[in-house]
Amino acid sequence: MTMQTVGRPTRPEDVQPLDSGFASLTGGRGLLQDEALIFERDGWGKTGVDLPAVDAAADDLGDLVRTSPIGLPGLSEPEAMRHYVRLSQKNHAIDLALYPLGSCTMKHNPRLNEKMARLAGFADLHPMAPLPTIQGALTLMDRLSHWLKTLTGMPAVALSPKAGAHGELCGLLAIRAAHEAKGDPRRRVLVPTSAHGTNPATAAFVGYSVTEIAQTDDGRVDLADLEAKLGPDVAAIMVTNPNTCGLFERDIIEIARLTHAAGAYFYCDGANFNAIVGRVRPGDLGVDAMHINLHKTFSTPHGGGGPGAGPVVLSEALAPFAPAPWVVHGPEGLTLVEETVEEAAQAFGRMSAFHGQMGMFVRAYAYMRSHGADGLRQVAEDAVLNANYIKARLSGVMTPAFPEGPCMHEALFDDSWLEGTGVTTLDFAKAMIDEGFHPMTMYFPLVVHGAMLIEPTETESKQELDRFCEALIALATAAKAGDVDRFKGAPYLAPMRRLDETLAARKPRLTWKPEPGVAPAPLAAE
Amino acid sequence: MRYLPLTPDDRAQMLGVIGAATIDDLFADVPAAARKSEPFDLPHHAGELEVERELSALAGLNRAAGAGPFFCGAGAYRHHVPATVDHIIQRSEFLTSYTPYQPEIAQGTLQVLFEFQTQVAALTGLDVANASMYDGSTACAEAVMMARRVTRRKRAVLSGGLHPHYAATTQTIAHAEGMDIVRQTVAIDAEAAVIEAIDSETACVVVQTPNVFGVATDVTAIAEAAHAAGALLIVVTTEAVSYGLLKSPGEMGADIAVAEGQSIGNALNFGGPYIGLFTCKEKLVRQMPGRLCGETVDADGRRGFVLTLSTREQHIRRDKATSNICTNSGLCALAFTVHLSLLGETGLRQLAAINHAKAQRLAKALAAIPGVEVLTKRYFNEIAIRLPGNATQMVEALLEDGIVAGVPFSRLDPAAGLDDVLLCAATETTLDEDIDAFAQALSRRIG
Numbered sequence: 001m002t003m004q005t006v007g008r009p010t011r012p013e014d015v016q017p018l019d020s021g022f023a024s025l026t027g028g029r030g031l032l033q034d035e036a037l038i039f040e041r042d043g044w045g046k047t048g049v050d051l052p053a054v055d056a057a058a059d060d061l062g063d064l065v066r067t068s069p070i071g072l073p074g075l076s077e078p079e080a081m082r083h084y085v086r087l088s089q090k091n092h093a094i095d096l097a098l099y100p101l102g103s104c105t106m107k108h109n110p111r112l113n114e115k116m117a118r119l120a121g122f123a124d125l126h127p128m129a130p131l132p133t134i135q136g137a138l139t140l141m142d143r144l145s146h147w148l149k150t151l152t153g154m155p156a157v158a159l160s161p162k163a164g165a166h167g168e169l170c171g172l173l174a175i176r177a178a179h180e181a182k183g184d185p186r187r188r189v190l191v192p193t194s195a196h197g198t199n200p201a202t203a204a205f206v207g208y209s210v211t212e213i214a215q216t217d218d219g220r221v222d223l224a225d226l227e228a229k230l231g232p233d234v235a236a237i238m239v240t241n242p243n244t245c246g247l248f249e250r251d252i253i254e255i256a257r258l259t260h261a262a263g264a265y266f267y268c269d270g271a272n273f274n275a276i277v278g279r280v281r282p283g284d285l286g287v288d289a290m291h292i293n294l295h296k297t298f299s300t301p302h303g304g305g306g307p308g309a310g311p312v313v314l315s316e317a318l319a320p321f322a323p324a325p326w327v328v329h330g331p332e333g334l335t336l337v338e339e340t341v342e343e344a345a346q347a348f349g350r351m352s353a354f355h356g357q358m359g360m361f362v363r364a365y366a367y368m369r370s371h372g373a374d375g376l377r378q379v380a381e382d383a384v385l386n387a388n389y390i391k392a393r394l395s396g397v398m399t400p401a402f403p404e405g406p407c408m409h410e411a412l413f414d415d416s417w418l419e420g421t422g423v424t425t426l427d428f429a430k431a432m433i434d435e436g437f438h439p440m441t442m443y444f445p446l447v448v449h450g451a452m453l454i455e456p457t458e459t460e461s462k463q464e465l466d467r468f469c470e471a472l473i474a475l476a477t478a479a480k481a482g483d484v485d486r487f488k489g490a491p492y493l494a495p496m497r498r499l500d501e502t503l504a505a506r507k508p509r510l511t512w513k514p515e516p517g518v519a520p521a522p523l524a525a526e
Numbered sequence: 527m528r529y530l531p532l533t534p535d536d537r538a539q540m541l542g543v544i545g546a547a548t549i550d551d552l553f554a555d556v557p558a559a560a561r562k563s564e565p566f567d568l569p570h571h572a573g574e575l576e577v578e579r580e581l582s583a584l585a586g587l588n589r590a591a592g593a594g595p596f597f598c599g600a601g602a603y604r605h606h607v608p609a610t611v612d613h614i615i616q617r618s619e620f621l622t623s624y625t626p627y628q629p630e631i632a633q634g635t636l637q638v639l640f641e642f643q644t645q646v647a648a649l650t651g652l653d654v655a656n657a658s659m660y661d662g663s664t665a666c667a668e669a670v671m672m673a674r675r676v677t678r679r680k681r682a683v684l685s686g687g688l689h690p691h692y693a694a695t696t697q698t699i700a701h702a703e704g705m706d707i708v709r710q711t712v713a714i715d716a717e718a719a720v721i722e723a724i725d726s727e728t729a730c731v732v733v734q735t736p737n738v739f740g741v742a743t744d745v746t747a748i749a750e751a752a753h754a755a756g757a758l759l760i761v762v763t764t765e766a767v768s769y770g771l772l773k774s775p776g777e778m779g780a781d782i783a784v785a786e787g788q789s790i791g792n793a794l795n796f797g798g799p800y801i802g803l804f805t806c807k808e809k810l811v812r813q814m815p816g817r818l819c820g821e822t823v824d825a826d827g828r829r830g831f832v833l834t835l836s837t838r839e840q841h842i843r844r845d846k847a848t849s850n851i852c853t854n855s856g857l858c859a860l861a862f863t864v865h866l867s868l869l870g871e872t873g874l875r876q877l878a879a880i881n882h883a884k885a886q887r888l889a890k891a892l893a894a895i896p897g898v899e900v901l902t903k904r905y906f907n908e909i910a911i912r913l914p915g916n917a918t919q920m921v922e923a924l925l926e927d928g929i930v931a932g933v934p935f936s937r938l939d940p941a942a943g944l945d946d947v948l949l950c951a952a953t954e955t956t957l958d959e960d961i962d963a964f965a966q967a968l969s970r971r972i973g
């Protein structure tokens with residue numbers, strides 16, 4: 001090993017291989033703690049809050065009062081802090097490194113947005129507080145609506161859906177209501193084979209049967225197949241654009257025309273809006289309804305699985321069927337239409353209690369204002385540039401699923417380049433973890449064998465992209481050189497080795513239970 | 527533009543590597559007619575200071591619940607959340623991570639979910655809980671559709687005490703799926719009436735306790751009647767703190783329990799994001815909607831956690847999935863779990879007792895006002911009162927006295943003919959002085 005020049009980063013070739021024989025005495029792993037569950041910490045009876053004593057009795061409730069123990073342990077405040085901070089350290093996060101999950105748009109989450117959502121006027125605001133006390137909230141919803149409508153070129157928006165899939169549900173319910181209003185209930189929804197699972201699941205939820213549309217060799221909707229399958233019983237098509245292969249549907253305007261000519265509506269899955277925001281308006285493409293994942297395009301954090309928000313923009317034809325509630329301008333300021341009576345006679349109903357994900361509206365609006373119309377356009381350009389850069393740099397070692405022409409915001413590879421290596425897409429993904437990167441989306445879309453879908457987003461620097469590409473090139477080279485153990489056993493360096501998902505499903509253990517033979521949790525100290 | 531790392535130089539170099547002359551070349555697949563060459567008619571980018579100024583001004587137009595005496599509930603409750611909770615949920619590793627599909631680098635989120643599922647199952651007295659739904663109302667709708675899958679029957683009976691928004695959400699969503707939803711006449715304390723409506727076609731009955739008028743009910747007899755007819759009992763709760771004082775749905779025979787979990791760990795947020803709790807008996811687990819976290823081992827034999835039983839879910843089963851849900855309320859679940867771990871059983875029971883005591887004080891103070899009738903007899907932390915006149919007008923009048931008196935029932939359900947009914951909640955955040963001020967102002971306005 002050669003000595004480093006002072007002040008220079010360590011080069012990979014200077015690092016000694018791991019001494020695999022080493023084991024700590026206690027099972028410890030450096031500072032990464034093995035953390036017991038809260039149920040395994042003798043916290044029965046403990047509490048980490050100081051509450052005043054109560055003198056009143058609950059005798060008015062008679063035998064409605066709980067008499068058996070609940071079974072909840074407690075932690076003092078320092079223990080709770082440490083427990084959850086330790087757990088946090090076992091997670092990857094966008095704040096740590098690139099998070100190239102295709103279709104998920106894992107971009108930077110500005111902390112200004114968090115700060116704004118926590119202003120008392122938003123966070124400590126009750127959804128049913130009297131109208132004069134919520135004018136700021138309604139104004140924000142109104143401004144957010146204006147931005148969403150302007151960016152999409154659509155005349156109306158329903159804010160209340162709580163995530164993308166909930167937005168799909170909202171859009172299809174509006175479509176169903178529109179057909180029913182014409183006395184022409186239809187039965188089928190057409191969905192391309194490359195669609196996200198929520199599309200067919202939502203269509204089935206709304207009572208439609210799903211027919212798949214084929215894809216062309218260049219990764220787009222097959223127009224001939226679409227035409228053949230459109231008919232008087234088709235209520236809608238659901239097409240993602242840019243699609244889940246990361247490609248723009250070149251024939252989108254023709255797709256819309258054919259759909260409308262058959263009396264059906266065009267639902268667009270807007271999960272990939274980040275690729276075109278500020279440059280293309282879905283309204284100009286003939287779309288009738290589209291959800292926008294605020295937790296993708298507009299940077300609200302994913303939070304380890306949620307919450308999101310999925311407002312749906314609607315065309316003139318569908319707008320009358322939008323669900324309650326919505327904001328209207330009245331003589332005494334803004335007001336809410338909350339019930340599907342009178343003014344809202346055609347509304348199809350209600351998506352959930354209250355008015356939608358206000359906390360996400362604040363964050364998304366802060367993000368839009370920060371970027372502005374000019375910045376959002378740049379977002380799309382940089383997102384597309386970054387994806388094409390990755391595609392260009394990796395095409396020498398991996399096989400792009402659709403080599404011809406540019407991709408949009410994500411680069412899709414198949415696994416043909418792994419043929420004969422004994423390494424699968426899954427193995428390759430797990431080996432990426434050892435190199436310090438979160439894997440890309442794997443095995444989606446289903447139309448591409450062993451799919452690897454890489455979405456860098458616009459918030460990555462060129463340096464980070466280069467590091468990422470170099471890591472993937474090194475791995476690809478190792479796979480082709482027969483270094484199979486590196487992949488089959490991966491990950492080696494993560495907080496855990498590969499987890500047995502089959503075992504988990506075969507013998508589901510979904511809650512903690514005391515060891516057999518050990519007395520159940522003692523009753524909390526009264 | 528502070529969120530964009532690429533420099534003009536980077537962009538030029540990268541275009542070179544790609545082999546494109548301009549950025550427009552990368553958008554070549556967009557039909558020419560749909561390309562916008564100019565930024566849209568919206569303001570241009572703004573600095574933190576400007577954005578903060580605009581949003582603070584908007585927030586300032588609202589009256590925060592904490593600004594004075596405040597009694598709104600009706601499915602969203604103002605509770606104190608320990609500072610630790612907000613710190614934890616703002617940790618980068620929790621806030622900015624995705625759904626834990628790569629379990630080796632997501633054990634933090636996964637272990638939290640396992641703790642969350644165990645806590646929720648314990649609270650509701652049922653066997654298994656999922657990793658959260660969007661909110662209580664959508665959890666309710668999903669429970670009804672699950673009952674259809676389990677029983678292969680189409681009819682659902684909703685009690686008249688179910689929160690009108692929950693009823694409307696369920697009607698909207700479950701109806702679309704082809705269910706026949708029977709909503710009973712709105713009534714303050716008539717949950718037992720659902721028994722009459724159960725027949726051999728009934729998939730489930732849905733009963734809320736405490737109900738939208740605050741009435742707590744022992745649903746044991748309803749469970750027996752439902753089971754005798756081969757139907758499931760779904761118990762809905764909108765105030766999760768009540769589990770600390772009242773018998774759990776499981777103890778009373780529920781097959782599925784759903785709840786709004788906002789009260790634990792989560793702010794009011796003007797209605798969202800919230801967190802739907804979803805639990806059921808073990809034998810029904812394969813019909814459950816949503817994600818589930820389960821225990822397993824890694825290649826070295828160490829315990830770890832993964833998302834499991836995903837053959838129920840949309841990404842595997844597509845149009846045969848039990849639900850279309852994907853993104854859920856993960857971070858709200860974390861807040862719930864951290865807050866509940868801090869409370870522990872001791873703290874939760876105490877918190878529940880305080881809430882109930884505050885409501886007793888509120889009920890007593892309001893009952894003493896001539897012309898006011900307290901309609902809710904057995905309550906947790908919320909009561910319905912009947913006023914001598916229109917409740918919406920009274921709320922507006924009391925606002926002039928600086929008091930937010932509660933939620934007029936007619937705002938939730940204008941068609942119910944209960945224009946004189948006001949829902950009033952009290953929690954540990956309610957001061958005794960607030961109650962006194964409310965009672966005095968109300969008595970002055972009536973008198």
Ligand SMILES: Cc1ncc(COP(=O)(O)O)c(C=O)c1O
Nearest residue numbers: 103163164165196271308852853
């Ligand atoms: C293409 C596509 N459609 C729909 C969805 C569903 O969105 P959500 O998870 O917000 O429900 C996703 C995200 O997971 C997606 O990638």
